[in-house]
Amino acid sequence: MTSLYLQSNNCVMEIRRDVFQAIADPTRRAILSLVAIQAMTPGAIAENFNSSRQTISKHIQILSECELLHQTQNGREIYYHLNPEKMKEIDKFIEPFRKMWDDRFNKLESIMKNYKK
Amino acid sequence: MEKKTKIHAEDDRHDLVITREFDLPVELLFKAYEDPEIVAQWMGTKVLKLENKKHGGWEFETSDANGNVVFKANGVIHDFVPNQKIVRTFEMDNINFAPQLEFLEFEELTDETSKLTMQIIYKSIEHRTTQLKLPFAQGLNMAHNRLEEIAANLK
Numbered sequence: 001m002t003s004l005y006l007q008s009n010n011c012v013m014e015i016r017r018d019v020f021q022a023i024a025d026p027t028r029r030a031i032l033s034l035v036a037i038q039a040m041t042p043g044a045i046a047e048n049f050n051s052s053r054q055t056i057s058k059h060i061q062i063l064s065e066c067e068l069l070h071q072t073q074n075g076r077e078i079y080y081h082l083n084p085e086k087m088k089e090i091d092k093f094i095e096p097f098r099k100m101w102d103d104r105f106n107k108l109e110s111i112m113k114n115y116k117k
Numbered sequence: 118m119e120k121k122t123k124i125h126a127e128d129d130r131h132d133l134v135i136t137r138e139f140d141l142p143v144e145l146l147f148k149a150y151e152d153p154e155i156v157a158q159w160m161g162t163k164v165l166k167l168e169n170k171k172h173g174g175w176e177f178e179t180s181d182a183n184g185n186v187v188f189k190a191n192g193v194i195h196d197f198v199p200n201q202k203i204v205r206t207f208e209m210d211n212i213n214f215a216p217q218l219e220f221l222e223f224e225e226l227t228d229e230t231s232k233l234t235m236q237i238i239y240k241s242i243e244h245r246t247t248q249l250k251l252p253f254a255q256g257l258n259m260a261h262n263r264l265e266e267i268a269a270n271l272k
Contacts, residue, residue, distance in 0.1 A: 102122035
């Protein structure tokens with residue numbers, strides 16, 4: 001699923017909207033934290049979980065579709081890496097929430113400067 | 118400029134912590150939460166009810182320029198200790214979304230500065246994610262509306 005997103009520079013770009021669904025799942029977050037340390041093959045990733053390899057493959061597929069993982073080929077082996085750029089995009093999702101509170105608190109501060117305790 | 122308001126949201130938790138330091142004595146910071154008229158000013162909402170006491174209730178309502186109600190929220194105050202803390206629930210009306218629990222702590226740093234720490238607990242990680250995304254989604258809607266306006270003017 002994609003959607004229009006207006007960036008601060010007023011450039012409209014397309015983004016995937018399911019990144020948040022991707023990281024809402026605990027297994028997928030665990031996979032991300034594993035590959036954050038080092039690139040891993042699907043087999044090496046699966047060894048860290050009790051779930052079937054198929055289940056883990058499915059999780060890896062979702063993370064790849066959301067571009068949170070990207071893969072490189074080394075001979076016969078496929079290695080999965082974390083895509084730090086995409087992780088930064090998640091921070092950007094939080095930024096409007098932070099900005100909303102920051103604006104409110106700035107207003108609170110400027111209003112209260114007119115009062116005496 | 119340094120970001121004064123900080124959001125701390127860990128991946129595997131269903132709460133988040135908002136912190137902010139103010140160039141205000143803690144008494145004035147607290148007053149901004151206590152006085153309904155002042156709350157209305159900085160929150161940009163109408164305060165229908167604000168009972169600052171244990172088991173008291175609160176109700177906010179925001180309307181757009183045409184007078185249509187766009188946002189309505191309410192909750193119960195569980196604890197109210199002047200210049201120290203407020204514990205309350207927060208629930209949006211007409212939205213199928215679980216209430217959240219809020220712990221607000223007011224701290225004196227110096228005579229003229231203070232700190233607010235607001236911990237918000239959600240029903241689940243998914244609820245927290247949805248809530249975090251709301252301002253982003255609103256920005257998205259505004260962008261859509263703006264695009265529609267621009268498109269309409271082009272006709």
